[in-house]
Amino acid sequence: MTLASLMVGLAVGALTLTATLSTYLMISEGAKDTLTEARLSQELRAALHLMRSDIRRAGYWDFNDADHDGDANADGVFDWGDFGAGDGPRGAFDTDGDGDSDADDLRAINNPFQRRYAAVNNDLCIGTDARTGDCAPRRCIEHGESGACLTYVQSGDCITYSYDLDSDGRVGIRACDRSEDEDDCPRPRGENGGAPFAARNGEPYAWRSWYPPEGSVKTQSIEMELLGFRHRDASLAMRVGRLGSQDQRFGCNAGRWERITSPDVHITDLEFQLSTSIQNTTAGKTRAAACEPGDICRQVRSVRIQISGQSAQDPKTRRALSTTVAVRNHRYEVVE
Numbered sequence: 001m002t003l004a005s006l007m008v009g010l011a012v013g014a015l016t017l018t019a020t021l022s023t024y025l026m027i028s029e030g031a032k033d034t035l036t037e038a039r040l041s042q043e044l045r046a047a048l049h050l051m052r053s054d055i056r057r058a059g060y061w062d063f064n065d066a067d068h069d070g071d072a073n074a075d076g077v078f079d080w081g082d083f084g085a086g087d088g089p090r091g092a093f094d095t096d097g098d099g100d101s102d103a104d105d106l107r108a109i110n111n112p113f114q115r116r117y118a119a120v121n122n123d124l125c126i127g128t129d130a131r132t133g134d135c136a137p138r139r140c141i142e143h144g145e146s147g148a149c150l151t152y153v154q155s156g157d158c159i160t161y162s163y164d165l166d167s168d169g170r171v172g173i174r175a176c177d178r179s180e181d182e183d184d185c186p187r188p189r190g191e192n193g194g195a196p197f198a199a200r201n202g203e204p205y206a207w208r209s210w211y212p213p214e215g216s217v218k219t220q221s222i223e224m225e226l227l228g229f230r231h232r233d234a235s236l237a238m239r240v241g242r243l244g245s246q247d248q249r250f251g252c253n254a255g256r257w258e259r260i261t262s263p264d265v266h267i268t269d270l271e272f273q274l275s276t277s278i279q280n281t282t283a284g285k286t287r288a289a290a291c292e293p294g295d296i297c298r299q300v301r302s303v304r305i306q307i308s309g310q311s312a313q314d315p316k317t318r319r320a321l322s323t324t325v326a327v328r329n330h331r332y333e334v335v336e
Contacts (some may be wrong), residue, residue, distance in 0.1 A: 127156035130251025231270035
């Protein structure tokens with residue numbers, strides 16, 4: 001073997017090795033990009049699934065006690081007496097605001113999970129202002145023959161809502177532990193008192209973590225039922241409670257929120273678009289008829305969710321997903 005043939009052999013070997021390494025690096029880089037894209041896609045899909053599953057339950061209220069766990073006084077009937085009204089009904093569980101606790105307070109039209117009590121807005125709301133309870137401005141996209149708005153939309157990067165998670169009929173705030181008594185966990189009051197925390201027992205709000213309010217045996221652990229999602233600091237955050245026993249605000253700019261997306265994924269955009277269709281359900285009138293004073297009108301709602309994100313390690317890897325959620329629980333109101 002001559003020196004020339006050895007040099008040629010080394011050169012051919014080096015070229016072959018270089019080509020092999022180049023191919024390996026290319027495959028490795030492609031696999032890395034594929035894994036990054038897959039992880040980003042999986043994270044966004046999981047976030048979208050969580051929001052879709054929870055938001056569709058907004059406004060649910062077990063006012064018929066379907067699972068029979070709301071009978072706190074064990075008299076065989078689920079009625080206002082189960083909410084601590086005692087012998088005299090005045091001033092306890094009062095969802096319609098008439099000053100009495102009676103059968104009307106368990107009607108669907110008085111749903112406490114779709115109501116607004118002073119600055120605390122339990123209803124499905126976009127961009128909720130914790131100071132006032134106001135939602136994002138509405139924009140009409142469909143008018144009826146009378147000129148009344150039949151469909152309007154609201155949009156923003158934050159949504160709040162509530163629903164009867166534990167099917168006990170009351171709005172759970174869960175700012176107190178079951179081991180705490182009323183002295184350990186005083187009821188918050190607004191600057192001017194008033195709803196929703198003015199009543200002695202706080203109904204329909206379950207401020208303490210048990211009922212009946214005066215019972216010596218704590219029979220029911222109340223779930224936290226004031227919920228929401230928002231876009232903050234390149235992440236998706238979920239509302240998990242209040243800041244403390246004295247915190248009485250509920251909105252996009254208040255409360256305790258926790259990040260539910262990975263730091264490896266940056267959420268670049270999140271938009272909720274709430275569409276509300278107004279239907280007149282008054283006997284003798286069509287659904288498209290304008291809602292006049294005294295009419296009972298139904299709000300049929302859906303939420304379109306759009307979420308976009310990118311990889312924290314590779315900002316060029318981006319993905320956007322969207323879905324539309326039909327809210328199962330319609331809202332009814334008597335037009336004033």
